Amino acid sequence: MTKALTPVVFAGHVDHGKSTLIGRLLADTNSLADGRLEEVIASCKRRGVEFEPAFLMDAMQAERDQGVTIDAARILLKSGTRQFRIIDAPGHESFLRHMVSGAAEASAAVLVVDSSEGVREQTRRHAMLLGLLGVVRIIVVVNKMDRVREPQPVFDRISAELKTLMADAGLETHAVIPAVARSGEMVVRRDGEKGSLLAWWAGPTLLDAMEGLPDEAEAIERPLRMPVQDVLKEGDRRIIIGRVESGKLSEGETVLLSPSGQTAKIAGLVAWPDDAPTAFGPGDAAGFVTESRLFIDRGEVISAVSSPAREGNQFDARLFWLADHALRQGDAVHVRLGTADALGEVLKVHKVSDAGREGVVAQDEIPTGSIADVTLRLRRPVALDDYRDDPVTGRFVLVEKGVICGGGRISLEGYQDQGAARRAKASHIHYFASAVTRADREQRTGHRGGVIWLTGLSGSGKSTLANALELALHRRGWSSCILDGDNLRHGLNADLGFSPDDRTENIRRVGEVAALFAQAGMIAISAFISPYREDRDRARAAAGEGFHEVHVSTSLAVCEERDPKGLYQKARDGVIKEFTGISAPYEPPESPNLEIDAGSQPIEICVEQLLDYVDRNFRL
């Protein structure tokens, strides 16, 4: 059986001796591979310096030359029955993002303080960040006790100061220990290489204190949360995959998907090569299939119907900011919550603290390395949890150009659950919809309502066909309506761009609007490239019966030769990126209701074909 491993981060101000302390800990617990110590001794000799235990962790040339840790290193330490992963976090403020990256994976921290300097800027900042990162169990080492003349009173003073700081940062002080890392006193052994300076200390050594840390706490029973990572396609099967972050996912259970608001019954759990279990628990890499076909994608959160994830597009947060530039009120932000990405803005900056110093520093600007209380507003609702309810799904990161530049935790105090409000409303609407039926409406207009969904490459003739059809229908007194891409982008979809996500959202909205027109008894004609099967399937599901997919199958060669707007040329020149047919895929319908090739026959014939189809399918 593998022993449980406790990750412990060593943090603190630059030059307070973190790497030296770790080096000493490794050497004195005999945790180093053969030859490693000799290699470091040789390196020190070459540089003409005294033996430097920090070189065990500081393996990069720049680190050894400059005597500073740049990036966090990890190394294993074995002691008796315990195993630790030691994480050496850099103390220099330029490398704060490396410190955060190392510290976040720890379950406890050793905060190192130089006795001759006491609490410094990075001591305080690291303490505050550890609190925000959720690393709350702290051992403090007051190092370099050989540098002060009266060790005992100095230690008492620094201890008292540190305990206040720990409480401010929301941390639990597990122990405060005086030590001399260079000689090894109170690290693993009680006495140092050059005699004993700390004989007055009756408390534990650092290793004693580490061995006394509790094992990884058992996950507290919490309701089900599983962010969807992806959907695997296996023939007709759609396997929803993700990690169960909390709670239990069981076969036969009905779950809620947020923010789409769908519910689904879990038909079966999926595993390979083992037999599927009857339930997945916290931390499990899970996969399942649902009873009915759903339109689900990455970013949705699966939760228990009995205690669902909340939904909203606005929340309060306490965040730490790591980018090189300041974050300001009104700035656009990209927020990632679990697997969901959403764009939004910093609606309000309430309070900024430098984190390295006490007190509030600014009101509306969040400089690098500081901590702030803010309100964030997103462009669309997402699944949310308050961090006090679920520390994992209750946190988020900020992203710039794909690079993570901050993180924070969510507070929903005072916010309404938009999901609950919508679920209540949804049942309400159903009541009205049944008062006037579709048949009632169709009786009045004299034809069926429905959606003519034209799909095909740019320049294939979709718009020409749509306009001709509308004119013909109007002349005979039928009610119809064209959903045009440009027009919708001026109003309803003004907030959307051309990223894959935004395109999908654009088509989703068109599908929903088309469905509304169809329910109102009209013939909605949509003329979008809509290259993805999945997107069209979603539109079909929104419309229900009365959805007619028409593939305008004019070949790419013909479309490119026509090129009425010069778009293909631009795509070939690389001016337009991700252009359907050139640099982005077009997925043709597998079984369209009608296929029209507007490349090999005159457009009049094509219009005839379409009208004929509409006559056969929409006349009462």
Added chain:
Amino acid sequence: MDPLTRLESRSIYILREARRAFTPMAMLWSLGKDSNVMLHLARKAFGGRVPFPAVHVDTGKKFPEMYAFRDRYSKEWELDLIVRDCPPLADTDDTLPPAARSAARKTAGLKNVLKEFKFRALIAGIRRDEQAIRAKERVFSPRDASGAWSARHHPPEFWDQFSTGLPEGGHMRIHPLLDWTERDIWLYTRREKLPVIELYFARDGKRYRSLGDQDITSPVASAAQTVDDIILELESSKIAERAGRSMDHEAEDTFERLRSDGYL
């Protein structure tokens, strides 16, 4: 959850994140114990089939047993296998020590593969406990257009959120096994009953801990005949895993120089 399942589950999470973030992407298969575990994890993550190519950058100097293993299991596991040869030694940096130059061929071969297939991400089976420079790696680690690596500019990575941004023309290295130890690899190999190349077991009192090119890898003293023996041996051994890899010991900065240029 037991520690091995925890490691497995997190690696699967990483692989699933990577697949969603990068296309086209490939997994590097060196035929050693680590990349065999990695392939198995990829099969688990995606329902039994590895949904991206497995790339073997062939130095032409692997042991015959390794080629036999590759040919057998690429079929058995239905891999989309890409094999490409490395350029000759003469094409590598002649200021590097001899064994490191030999290793640098692999970097050059890797760069050719990137150029040919335009992969945006490569999944590699390196671990932090192997080597002090690798100990500083990220799970998602960006490389620039020349393949170069800079630890100083590592993006932040925490809470299992991974930075996916890349410099123009660069690619991402994905490291799903970063937190595994050598012992974990063997415990998992045993638990999942994965096939093992015979070279890892002792013959005439010696076995290979780590498999590289024939001319720059040497076996270590051992009596381990089975995976169980290997696990027992590792509990007491203090010999570094890569002790038999001569490139690691030629000069203090060799490994860092190799890595800065795009080595694994």
